Amino acid sequence: MTQQNIKDILRMRMSVYKAGIKAGFWSDxxxxxxxxxxxxxxxxxxxxxxxxxxLEFMRKEHNMFSGGVYSLFKMPVQAEKEVLDYxxxxxxxxxxxxxDEDDYLKSMDTIVTNHGLLPVNIGMFSPNxxxxxxxxxxxxxxxSFQNNVKSFPFFD
Numbered sequence: 001m002t003q004q005n006i007k008d009i010l011r012m013r014m015s016v017y018k019a020g021i022k023a024g025f026w027s028d029x030x031x032x033x034x035x036x037x038x039x040x041x042x043x044x045x046x047x048x049x050x051x052x053x054x055l056e057f058m059r060k061e062h063n064m065f066s067g068g069v070y071s072l073f074k075m076p077v078q079a080e081k082e083v084l085d086y087x088x089x090x091x092x093x094x095x096x097x098x099x100d101e102d103d104y105l106k107s108m109d110t111i112v113t114n115h116g117l118l119p120v121n122i123g124m125f126s127p128n129x130x131x132x133x134x135x136x137x138x139x140x141x142x143x144s145f146q147n148n149v150k151s152f153p154f155f156d
Contacts, residue, residue: 001079005130006086009079010051012108012134013072015101016141017054022102023145026061029053048087062152069154070125072137079127108138115143115151122153 021028058073070076075083113122113136122136123129133155140153 001082001127001130003086005127006083008130008134009072009075009083010087010092011104012137013055013058015104016072016137017058018101019105019141019145020061023148025145025150026057029057047092051087062154070156071152071154072134072141076125079125105138105142108135109142111135111139113139115140115147117149117151119150119152119154122155124156 017026020026055073059071062071062073074080111132114120120140122133122140125133137153140151143149144151
């Protein structure tokens with residue numbers, strides 16, 4: 001994957017997390033002081049710890065609806081390794097990643113697709129198709145949030 005792919009994955013993950021909070025799909029772990037706690041416990045790597053906390057929280061939320069399949073928050077091992085390696089090397093401000101989550105999701109929602117009331121299989125994961133996967137994710141998450149249905153995308 002390219003660095004841009006990784007940045008796009010991170011931004012989509014944070015945008016979906018924030019938009020889902022606004023839509024009432026899950027709670028905001030920041031309200032429980034998670035970010036401050038991670039910075040206190042891990043002064044040198046608080047952002048990374050906070051990101052991992054969000055990732056695990058979102059995996060749990062998604063496993064409730066679509067079992068153990070791959071999703072935006074649980075990609076194949078090699079992809080997750082590349083994302084974590086990138087985060088270890090770069091100093092990413094998580095607030096920048098989702099400062100305009102609604103606009104970002106809207107801008108990425110460019111693929112016409114069928115929506116449903118249940119989790120939706122959007123195909124097979126391919127590192128060469130990250131942009132398409134993220135655009136499909138944006139479309140399905142926006143539909144879910146706007147229509148109050150948990151029709152989350154997943155892939156093989």
